[in-house]
Amino acid sequence: MNAPAAASAGSVAANVDEVLESQPIARVQRGAIEYVLLGTAHVSRVSADAVRAMLERESFDAVAVELCEPRYQSIRDPEAFRRLDLFQVIRQGKVGLVAANLALSAFQRRLAEQFGIEPGAEMKAAIDGADVRGLPIWLIDREIGVTLKRAYHSVGFLDRMSIVGGLGASVLTRDDVSEDEIEKLKEGDLLGSMFNEFARESPQLYDALIGERDRYMVARLREQASASSARRVLVVIGAGHLAGMQRELASQNEIPRPLVEKLAKVPPPARWPKWLAIGVFVVIAGAIGFAFTRGTRTGADALLAWTLFTGGFAAIGAIAAFAHPLSVIAAFLAAPLKPFRPGVPASAFSAGVEAWLRKPRVADFDTLRDDVAHWSGWWKNRIARTLLNFMFVTLGTLIGEYVAGFHIIRNLL
Template sequence: MTATPVDVLDGQPIARVRRGDVDYVLLGTAHVSRVSADAVRAILERESFDAVAVELCESRFQSMRDPEAFRKLDLFQVIRQGKVGLIAANLALSAFQRRLAEQFGIEPGAEMKAAIDGADARHLPIWLVDREIGITLKRAYRSVGFVDRLSIVGGLGASLLTREEVSEDEIEKLKQGDLLGSMFNEFARESPPLYDALIGERDRYMTARLREKSQDGSAQRVLVVIGAGHLAGIERELAAQMDVPRPLIERLSTTPPASRWPKWFAIGVFVLIAAAIGYAFTQGTAKGTDALVTWIVFTGGFAALGAIAAAAHPLSVIAAFIAAPLKPFRPGIPASAISAGVEAWLRRPRVADFDTLRDDVAHWTGWWKNRIARTLLNFMFVTLGTLIGEYAAGFRIIKNLF
């Protein structure tokens, strides 16, 4: 007896919503399932659409379209503009995706690529409806308190350093969830502000983008390929959202201002240390000199240790040691930027570094082998070393005075 072929669309999360003159067919996909990619192909073959919307932002779309996009990365510009953290976060997401790819034998974003290829083959417009990942991460980071921010950094760090396979429990959550939400695991679900930034806000943003793209009346039927974790939210928002799309999109695209208290706290600490050094000189030249030397040795020493930990060039280590104690005389130019700039100049990235960057960062040891990744590490480690050195120096100076 011949077995009946299984319909690839059976059991797939699909929702159909009509709003105004537009029919939206929402297809929920899993990031770890070949079936999702097959489902995308199947629904495009069986039904006719006027447009295909995908859960991608412009930068991720270009990265998918152009695998060599990282060759256009200007490392000096990244350092100068203070975007090291953003690039590192993107690489952390890439590393998490690579882990999934290695474990399940499916390329990251296969379902999105199937949607893009299917739209291209049918000459359909592709709508990019997701918010830029950098904005999402910034809003998530600034939506929570200090302790929760450590959990965000920890979640990104774990994606870079762990080599463990994704557990069965996490796999099931991925099948019904969102890639960004899964990176932060239970913490995202236990922190309402973080969950809203990663999931809720993007549901509202993507819905507003769908409505905005539909306003010209060129599409009556739209296939929307999204992670399964966004299906219910976007279905609900399509039925209920009443805000004018453009102002809502702009509101959800703004980056909340950074909290001022860390900056003022840091300034206060430095003023206290500077005052302590000045007071030490009033107690005698020897005491003042000892306090000044303590400041130089601790700030320069810990910054240099950060560069050494990143396997930086000896001249980059020396640059970190010299620049860190001079912080008061170069506001806005951290020692980490100077050291990383020297590193990038002395060890300019090779073509091979750009070609292998995404694969290298999937393994934590690869961060020290790839010149681009190592320069980013240099920036981050020197930043951390300088911070530790400043507080250690201040504690020792004030302790020796009293």
């Protein structure tokens, strides 16, 4: 090798070592496999460089990333949202899940705007690096929807409202992330960061967002390793998972598959909200029936109050979402009939009409992720506005039922 070439090679090697010098790295030997855990920050361009540098400096048989299948596909195929079927989302009751994913996307976009880095750049660097070297990619993280549902069910009512508030705040706030928050982001996890101090102060929420995922990801690593001949695996994870996964790799002895299934299981919904809703309707229906015993006029007034309050508040929800006039009418007509079609909310009818009348355009899919990064974009984008319509009409119907019940019973006393 001539002198200039040798100098150039030495410069590259020095640069690689310099990039990796300050990065959190842990090496764990488990059986015949060495796991090299590289902790990354979601707001640092250096993290993406560190992934490239690690792949350049060392040889691996596989690359594991802190991604689930849907997030992996969104990196592989940024146009995936073009195939979103709104009618299916509404019919299958997945509006909340899609909205939560968009809220996370909004949080990522806000960080991207502030720091000038592509969301998930470090994961994309790992995927691209594995592709170039022909290495298998192991997806080890749990789906965000499962994590959010388990987190939601792990805490009480007030804490659940904080989760919803955290998701909402990620959409509505436009303030830059503070210096203190930046440092926490560099040491933590994207989902945990969305809920800020609340995640750190609630042991149950912290475990669902961080601890459970540490155990899940290690179980997935072990499961993938058992079906592979890999002996050295690069594991690219958020820095907040580094210590926990290092401990789990050293101590976890449960059979991987049952543990993965256990941690991926969504807890059944609590029964009391359903029984409370039934109880409220029974009381209101009984009050309306009792009103008829006092005279046809009294009964008719009670029935009219039920129709106007439930339909009216549902319609207000649709109006708040800037829905089409026919979607507003659909909400008004469907809400009073809710007891006669359990399982099919008025919001499904209204959102369905909205999606039919204002079919998403190509531009709506192209700009969806950017639009939801700004609160006003939720009303501008037809896809996001349909989701808002569903959620606002659901809330309006619920408020209308309680207001109607209070009004009817008060007039009978």
